[in-house]
Amino acid sequence: MNYIDKTKSEGEEILNYFNVSRYMYWNSYIAFFLGILLVIVGIVLSFQEEELLPSLNLIFIAGGFFTVFMGVYVYLTLSSINMGITNKRIVIKTGIVAINTDELRLKAIETVEVSQGILGRLMGFGDVHITGKGNSEVLYKNIDEPLKVKQIVGGIVSKYGDNSI
Numbered sequence: 001m002n003y004i005d006k007t008k009s010e011g012e013e014i015l016n017y018f019n020v021s022r023y024m025y026w027n028s029y030i031a032f033f034l035g036i037l038l039v040i041v042g043i044v045l046s047f048q049e050e051e052l053l054p055s056l057n058l059i060f061i062a063g064g065f066f067t068v069f070m071g072v073y074v075y076l077t078l079s080s081i082n083m084g085i086t087n088k089r090i091v092i093k094t095g096i097v098a099i100n101t102d103e104l105r106l107k108a109i110e111t112v113e114v115s116q117g118i119l120g121r122l123m124g125f126g127d128v129h130i131t132g133k134g135n136s137e138v139l140y141k142n143i144d145e146p147l148k149v150k151q152i153v154g155g156i157v158s159k160y161g162d163n164s165i
Contacts, residue, residue: 038064
């Protein structure tokens with residue numbers, strides 16, 4: 001059960017979930033496999049008869065374990081992001097142990113903006129910036145199909161938020 005399910009109020013229905021783009025996970029995959037490669041090189045160097053530099057194998061092994069750890073951390077961080085919209089609010093939750101949330105009531109939404117770079121346009125990801133009354137805002141960063149998300153949010157706000165975008 002994710003954060004949005006746990007925190008919904010009475011009469012609140014989850015209308016849609018949004019996902020971080022699968023292309024954002026590539027950094028974690030590359031770090032993980034590069035770390036494994038460094039550990040293997042360190043182990044192979046430890047069995048060499050002549051040492052190139054003292055403790056070079058330990059440097060490779062330690063660097064490999066650190067890189068694997070960072071890859072797993074990035075993967076878990078991305079996997080723990082919950083983004084969605086209910087009939088009352090827009091929600092994003094980030095964090096694994098320490099949790100940060102941004103929520104915006106549908107009635108308070110003023111604008112929904114999409115930002116995509118060249119690579120984002122080609123690969124189908126971007127940012128959706130939702131602003132509300134006052135200083136309130138929610139940013140869906142590196143989200144799949146941001147134009148579709150904008151249409152979904154606009155339709156739901158028009159239907160449930162008593163205002164149109």
